[in-house]
Amino acid sequence: MxxxxxxxxxxxxxxxxxxxxxxxxxxxxxxxxxxxxxxxxxxxxxxxxxxxxxxxxxxxxxxxxxxxxxxxxxxxxxxxxxxxxxxxxxxxxxxxxxxxxxxxxxxxxxxxxxxxxxxxxxxxxxxxxxxxxxxxxxxxxxxxxxxxxxxxxxxxxxxxxxRKNAWQYLANGKETLHQLFSIAIPSTASRLVNSISNFLEPILVAQSLALAGFQATVATKQYGALTGYALPLLFLPTFITHSLAIALVPNISEAEANQHKKLIHYRMHQAIRLSFASGAIATVLLTLFADSILQYMYGTTSASLFLKIMAPCFLFMYIQFPLNASLQALDLAKQAMWNNIIATLIKFAFLVILTTNPEIGIYGAAISMCVGVIIGTVFHLITLYRAIHFYIPLKMLLKMLVLIFSTFWLGILLIKIFSFEISNIISFFIMVILLFVGYIILLFSLQFISKDELQQLRRK
Known part of the structure; x- marks a missing residue:
């Protein structure tokens, strides 16, 4: 609604x-x-x-x-x-x-x-x-x-x-209404798919777990651990990616109106690069320290396996936000809508097939979410390539891989050096600080963040 x-x-x-x-x-x-x-x-x-x-x-x-x-x-x-x-x-x-x-x-x-x-x-x-x-x-x-x-x-x-002459503007607004609806209707359909998906998901999970032999109270508790503990942590980095996506729409719209095609590609690459940079460190932390983070924050480790399964897949989610915004800004909302619809249908198919299996159970819901995220992001990339020949350069992809694997290796090294145990919260904070320092060094070494971008941040 x-x-x-x-x-x-x-x-x-x-x-x-x-x-x-x-x-x-x-x-x-x-x-x-x-x-x-x-x-x-x-x-x-x-x-x-x-x-x-x-x-x-x-x-x-x-x-x-x-x-x-x-x-x-x-x-x-x-x-x-x-x-x-x-x-x-x-x-x-x-x-x-x-x-x-x-x-x-x-x-x-x-x-x-x-x-x-x-x-x-x-x-x-x-x-x-x-x-x-x-x-x-x-x-x-x-x-x-x-x-x-x-x-x-x-x-x-x-x-x-x-309020001045409002009725006159409404009466003469047919062309403006059409211009708004050309974006709004496909965008609504796309968002409606997500809303219906969020509405149907707990129903499908509850029914599928019931078919697998799980009691309603157990199903509610398991789904609550997934959506109440794991997903908020996984979506935490999206405050940066969502902000970038919001800023992209008027930026790309203005560049498109002025026929600045190179600027469009530059802004999109910039948003993807910064979105990945914000998501990569979260992925490493949530994968390596899932038990510790859950225990310190919620007093339970019940969602630990959810985080370890889903965190690497959600790297695709972090770059999906700017890709979706780019499609909206380029008047490709209809294509974005169909991408989301197909990804959601595939996600639901995986959800029902996997969750009704007693051996997989609630983890089928987690796996299906990962499938939906990956497929949606890949479809957006394909659409942008067909429309404006946009693609992520091989050099950027290699930098992404080096960044994530180097940070992951550094995290494992710190765990071994500190002989870390979940009860030692001081060691945890020291390791996180050192990991962040190492990550920032890697960001600058790989030129994920440029001096010009830092100067823009200082000015704003």
Missing amino acids: YTISQIGLPIAIAKRVAEADAKKDMKKIKQILIISLSITISLSILSSFLMYLIIPYIANHLLTDKRVFYPMMAIIPIIPISAVGSVIRGYFQGRQNMKPQSYAQVIEQVVRIGFIFVLVSWLIPYGIEYAAAGAMVAVILGEAVSLLFMLKMFQLKKRIKL
Whole structure:
């Protein structure tokens, strides 16, 4: 419902605003905003109402756990709040002003985590379903404060008045609507595939594990270890790759509008290089120190094997973000959509086949996620090669391999030198610091980060 209410407009707004901004067409930017807000507000109200109607059926029959009723009801207000916020974010991205949404995201996280601590602690005596609902309310409060901040920043920085002649802009906005939907519809379909995938995945896992002979409580606990412990750690490096992907859309859109083909390739190579650099160190840490990290963070090592299986595969995920953003910016959203659909279908096929096997069980879900990530990334690379002859040079691939294997070797060497045991947290931190120092030396030695890029970071 969240995806439907946004209908893929954030990326479309960023691209079209960037193109209009390059031409200094403020009227076009105003029209884009008015049309986008009208669509998202209308759809978010409809989506919220539909979600309210179908939640009882989802809780009782699809997820087969009545306890999810209260958390799902509690999260409904997130739909309209996020829908409006997505339009404002798309506007700032298109203007290549990343500061407002960056500050807003930090504010949202602080508010959300603070209220999660308060509300969950307060509601846990009443039952875990109420505590989970409290966590959802905390998410809404974080999003609401974030939206208020962005609206204030928009009011301070805007050079246009949205309410003035709004109906006139809507009436004459057929061409703008078509331009937005040419990106938004395929983008929505692509995101909808991911949303449906995330919705169906726990259902398929629960049903498959039941067929394999696992009880419902065991299946829930195993899937919880995968999605609650392993996946958050695996997605941790994506705060860099996601930021690069967001910045890529207006950059490439502007370069394409000005016919700067070499700049397009350079920006894409730069994003892939930096995404891999951020993901490689995480992969090594999560593979070598899976037990230690899980024990220190969660007090359990139940998701250790998940991390060891999935961490190397998620290197493909880290470079998939900028590849997907590049496809959106180049008006190849439809191709990106089909890539995601095919990858998701293959992932589900592997999930059902492997998870229904009692000897593999829940690890089939982990393997299927890896398959989906790898196939999706490869398909994106093939699409970009066919469209603009983009490819990752052999020299860059060799540097990637040298970086990851050298870092992995250094990690193993440090474990042997320190005779590391999981109970020794001081040794762990010393090894991590030394590993980071060695990794930074490797980054500069292999020229993964240039002096020019460092100077840009200092300036910003």
